[in-house]
Amino acid sequence: MGIFRKALWWGAMVGMHLGTMGWAHEPVFGLGPHTLYQYGLGVEFETQKIHDNWHPTMEILYGVTPNFSATLALPFQRPGKAFPPQPENLVLRGKYRFYKRDMPGASHQAALHGGVIVLPSNGAEGGNSAFPNVFMGLSVGRESRRHYGFVAVRMRWNRQGSATTPRGVLKLDAAYGIRPWLLTYRQPDPVFLVEINVVQRLTSHATAGPSGGRNRTHIFLSPALLFSYRNIMIKAGWKNPLFGGKENLPSDPTREIVLGVEIHFPPFR
């Protein structure tokens, strides 16, 4: 049971902090290169269902420059009640858009992502000396009035692997989106997305556990909807295992559902 709980916890952690990084029209499970406008403030409330548990998070986004945004993510709770009730961890992320080419009604962009997952040193779970963990990523995208296309790669390094904790997680994502109706600025704006997400959990033989002590690859197909009206966006996504993840091992990623709302506020200056 302990191992199962740990697996749930890590599944949630990996899913929440690597999986969902919402900024405007971007993949729900993948990454996108869009950054928030300078001095802009955004808040995102999101809940993700993994293994029958909902994991709500809140994210605060800030546009430091037109090409650099920072995010603070705070999970509301952990699965189970074996941990202290206060916010146990937080994630600091940054996104730097190093390439942007605008054209009428469209743009090409690329961005570097990086972040640190911070946990306290006195948690009840043990093994906390292994924190903080870090991740980095690269995303490339094309946005236009009608079509969206994104490709991203990212890697998370855990400082210490264990029976249920992979040493690292490598993710590859590709997404295509379409806006079926070209409506005006003050009309609701639905965009439909389909994503392919590849997840590889890197597990060493030395730390092998129930997952079999080998690198495990999972592929997901994830339809999603982004529905925005001016500065409010509602997002929903459903991540389905296509390959792997069906062995019912506790450490396997499984079907996930994401529901969220993102609100952008006027710039401070």
Next chain:
Amino acid sequence: MDQRWVWILAWVFFLAGWVSTQENPSPGKRMILQIDGLSCSFCAYGLEKKLNKLEGVERLEVQLNEGKVILWLRPQSSLSREELVQKVKEAGFTLRNLKMETEGDSVAVTRHFRMQVEGIRCEACEKTMIEALSHLGCTREVQINRKHQEVSLICESGKMDAATLKQSLENIGFRVKAIEEKAMPKE
């Protein structure tokens, strides 16, 4: 009693009408910004707010499908191009060009463009081209001749120039070999 309600309603409608009239400023200066990268309303929100905060801007309208923002300026406004470029950049977009107009002025001429374009191979290419042109506000009388690889269209004067037109088509994979531009009287 009934009559009193009629009077009250009449006043309400009158006041509503008066307020809506007040929202439309009397004829004044307006600025038309052609902005690149405008693809969604959620992304354009920051741009709207940034431009709205500029001193001298009375109101604005974002035209997503045309890639334009129209600013209505107060008479004493002294907005500079640099300020606008800066604000558009901060919002994450690129200002392609801007044009000052006095509301009420009629545009004297329209322009007829005729282009020799390489790469129009199928119906889908034509659709892509028409869509790209629609973002520029140049959808009037677009004619594509696939056999002769020719495109002709009509634009209102000042809203388009040959270089912009060429760039927008080349951005979506066509090669513009020649452009012929002709001013013609507005109907």
